[in-house]
Amino acid sequence: MTDIVQTMPWLAGSWRSVCTRLAEDRLPHALLVAGERGVGKRAWAEAVAGLLLCDHRAVVGADNLVACGQCKQCELVQAASHPDLRIYAPEKSRMVRVDQIRALAGFAVASAQVARRKVAIIDRADQLNVNAANALLKTLEEPVQGVTLILLQESGRPILPTIRSRCQALTLPVPEEAQAQHWLLAQVAMLDDDQRPGAEVLAKSLMLAGNAPRLALEYASGEFPAQRDEALEAFKRYLKGQIPVGEAARSFKAIGLEQTLWLFENWAADLARHAAGGEARDPDAADMLAFLAGRNPPWRAHELLDQVRQSREAAVYNVSPELEATRLLIAWRELMPRKRAPG
Numbered sequence: 001m002t003d004i005v006q007t008m009p010w011l012a013g014s015w016r017s018v019c020t021r022l023a024e025d026r027l028p029h030a031l032l033v034a035g036e037r038g039v040g041k042r043a044w045a046e047a048v049a050g051l052l053l054c055d056h057r058a059v060v061g062a063d064n065l066v067a068c069g070q071c072k073q074c075e076l077v078q079a080a081s082h083p084d085l086r087i088y089a090p091e092k093s094r095m096v097r098v099d100q101i102r103a104l105a106g107f108a109v110a111s112a113q114v115a116r117r118k119v120a121i122i123d124r125a126d127q128l129n130v131n132a133a134n135a136l137l138k139t140l141e142e143p144v145q146g147v148t149l150i151l152l153q154e155s156g157r158p159i160l161p162t163i164r165s166r167c168q169a170l171t172l173p174v175p176e177e178a179q180a181q182h183w184l185l186a187q188v189a190m191l192d193d194d195q196r197p198g199a200e201v202l203a204k205s206l207m208l209a210g211n212a213p214r215l216a217l218e219y220a221s222g223e224f225p226a227q228r229d230e231a232l233e234a235f236k237r238y239l240k241g242q243i244p245v246g247e248a249a250r251s252f253k254a255i256g257l258e259q260t261l262w263l264f265e266n267w268a269a270d271l272a273r274h275a276a277g278g279e280a281r282d283p284d285a286a287d288m289l290a291f292l293a294g295r296n297p298p299w300r301a302h303e304l305l306d307q308v309r310q311s312r313e314a315a316v317y318n319v320s321p322e323l324e325a326t327r328l329l330i331a332w333r334e335l336m337p338r339k340r341a342p343g
């Protein structure tokens with residue numbers, strides 16, 4: 001029996017709201033589930049799918065339902081081979097393609113094979129190309145009895161208003177630091193001794209992930225924290241005029257485009273926080289950001305945020321991280337006080 005409320009307690013509220021709607025037989029045809037990256041959206045959606053497909057749901061405590069974990073449906077879900085559950089995720093191009101959405105439409109109108117209903121998850125609905133979005137709109141406009149669509153959206157990423165308006169929206173929250181840490185420690189406890197990250201790496205990963213637990217786990221077991229340290233160092237040195245922009249941009253190459261944009265977005269958001277009298281989330285960048293915030297009007301931070309958004313839109317066309325880093329680094333350099341020419 002899998003109980004997501006126990007393993008990921010920060011998702012309890014949104015889980016219960018699904019349970020309540022299910023118990024009252026008013027579960028919507030389509031759910032749009034938003035949440036920060038690494039907060040557990042996919043795990044949540046798969047758990048909801050498992051709950052919907054299960055033949056013997058159990059009631060645990062007040063308005064909390066769980067899948068039984070033992071029926072034929074649950075077995076198939078656990079083996080990731082349930083024919084009435086489909087998951088559509090971006091492929092190589094980082095976009096969900098129109099043929100995937102056409103497959104979804106076919107799946108939605110076919111009869112269920114072994115369960116009494118069908119579930120389709122779109123991970124992620126904010127990465128549909130135009131044709132895919134239009135195709136999905138058709139499916140949303142003609143709801144099929146017994147089919148539930150769960151659309152996942154990363155917070156802050158745009159989604160067509162026409163799609164949004166046909167779904168019921170839910171937001172999954174980011175856990176408190178203590179909850180995130182607890183989950184992360186439980187995950188790394190399952191690793192072998194020689195693979196288990198140290199306390200310092202875990203703390204840094206949590207900070208970098210903004211307490212999004214799955215993202216923190218990904219960071220803790222990967223190269224990202226070290227690569228980001230190196231890139232931040234190069235960023236600072238470039239701002240001080242110690243290295244040319246090309247050299248600074250090169251350190252973002254290994255990080256990849258998505259993460260590079262994400263770093264610049266967070267630094268710009270931290271700069272905006274500083275300008276508003278708040279504190280930066282990234283302590284390693286805090287001194288630099290405090291310096292810049294003290295010498296620039298607050299709208300500069302928002303301009304930098306807009307530039308990241310523009311880069312993200314351009315990312316559809318496979319821009320390189322180095323190229324985008326160069327563009328953003330130059331924009332940041334504008335914030336540095338100009339040295340007076342000697343004499």
Ligand SMILES: [Zn+2]
Nearest residue numbers: 054068071074
């Ligand atoms: Zn079951």
